[in-house]
Amino acid sequence: MIQKEMYSYKTGIPQIDQATGGFDAGTNLLILAPSLSLGEELAYILTKPLPGEYSVMLSTNERASEVINQFKAIGADKSFVGVIDAITKSSTPTITDTGRFMFVTNPTDLTGIGIKFSQMVEAIFDGTFSGKETGLFPPPIRFCVNSVSTLLMYRKLEVLYQFLHVMTAKLKKIEGFGIYTLNSEAFDEKTVSLIKQLMTIVIEIKVERSDNYFRVMGIHGINADWHKFTLNRGEVVMAL
Template sequence: MTEYLFGIKELDDLIGGVKEGTNLMLIGPPMSGKDDLVNTIIYNGLKEGDSSIIVSTRETGERVLDWFSNNGLDTDTANLGVVDCVTKTLGIPALDKDHIKRAASPVDLTGIGVRIGQYFEEFLVQKEGPGLRFCINSLSTILMYSNLQTLFRFLHVFTGRVKASNSFGIFIVEDEMHDPQTVATLKQLFDGMIEIKETDSGYSIRILGITPKPTPWYEFEVDGSNVRIEKPE
């Protein structure tokens, strides 16, 4: 594999795929479709045989898997692993499952890191998958419990691992939750950004850093795993 496709025709036509080893920040306001967008990018990769790891700091592992099941993916057979950072914080006694590994909380970066490493080992070494998509949803939740320096060190390890393994990483950040200096510091770890902004008619999206110049802003809508991008006339 030499590139990863989003599986969203308009975006793939614009940028021609994402090079192996690329890490992207996905930043946008709350309720702007970020979760569905990144799930769709992962979903489209799983359909093509890629493996995927999702670190979930806001939804239980079961809720994450339900999204994929509800959109037609056979999660029993897909190479999809979820690091669930939520269930144990709710006081719910829950064991690991085939596609879910539980961490103690979003602040348990050591435990999260161990479980991520187990999935990298399973998908890239044991199963020798053709490609791997890695997502943390979201960095903003971790920053509520941790400091920027600690998160930066943690991310440095795993953005490096994405590069070394020729994988594709997407890391979600909530816009307007952080001061500009925090976002600027995090940006140092990424090769580019998927940026979402609110408009009078909805939301628009553009991509920066992985093409010679930023793409134009395009209006978009997300409905489950269907993403509609409207190019300007």
Template sequence: MAAQHGSRYEFPGLPLESVASGTNLLLAGPTLEGARELLLRLLLGEDGVLIITADTSARKVLRTFEDVGGRIDRERVRVVSCTQERDGDLGDFVASVGSPGDLTGIGIEYSGQYEQVYARGYDTVRTGIYTLTPLLVYSEDVRPVFRFINTVTSRIRTADGLGVCAIDPSAHEEQVVTSIAQPFDGRIDVRERDGTVELRVKGLPDQPGEWTAVPALE
């Protein structure tokens, strides 16, 4: 069952205060500068976990999730993969969509997997999307992606979940990133400096607004 943490989600081992249920966070940073690992660390806990992966195979995502301290429990961990990788042998807790451009298919599989997790008694669910960049690359227009993200974040908000969606801002025009950021409650910027991953938070109270070092995994 999900951890009983009241109405807030906590992030042990990270320099972040807890956030209210229903919160959606945009994680902005380059792939090679700690963004993937940080997103997965934000999903750690005893809640249900649902990961949409658009640029990395489900197999690699699950392996990295374990590397950062996650426990692969098929009752509560689900993956929607739209990378065209062959992950079918992992079992029915991984759903595959043919392309990052199939936003309708991703939405259908996400809803189905969410219901599976919820049906198993996990009424608090952490959702991670890594990353939004392929969805934008495959779409000729930002508007369908915006509608997709708005639908996902609305569902998370209504269900008292936690949403963390990553994007590489260097891969898009600033106006695109600004548009995509609208449905989110806050933004976590991440970077690497001299071998240390740092973060700062915008839009949420009582969070580090200046660049703050992220403790390395032990």
């Protein structure tokens, strides 16, 4: 096993990777995006495991099978993807966990989500998650909460803030990379501001005349200008 220096997580976004070489291990990133934008698709791209990496998706909106199909569509190796599914168990109570698919009753079960996350991370660290060693230690793990918006519908802001505080701290400890999606239109400024406090970096998306634009806040050397972009087969394409 190779003992590595602090790992850098590539984003696939040219402006970011060229300026930073990738995000430092322990980074937590918020995608703040309106409905009907490319926010969720961008979250999948940022969560997709590159060779040598693992990914874990907490899904509050889609079943595990749908999540895996999304990852396959953008070229991810599903052997390195785990899903914590907060949807399926309410309609199929008998469904049981596997190594890479774990289920909680519903999105209110934050304690259960935390436990499943720890179990998955443990399996990744001890090499039993995929049966394929990557050779890197600690193993690089991307973790996505899709979405914080859904969790906020079920739990009070103070409770969810505490949960996210614990999760972001865990990601820093294991030298992972956290991605969190939040609907910019659904919550008041106080809520958005509080969630932002837990994050290292914010990518904000807006839609104008059906075109998507993003800006990045929190990275030294990158200004907060808006950039027009599209997505093509799992790649971020910057408009000229």
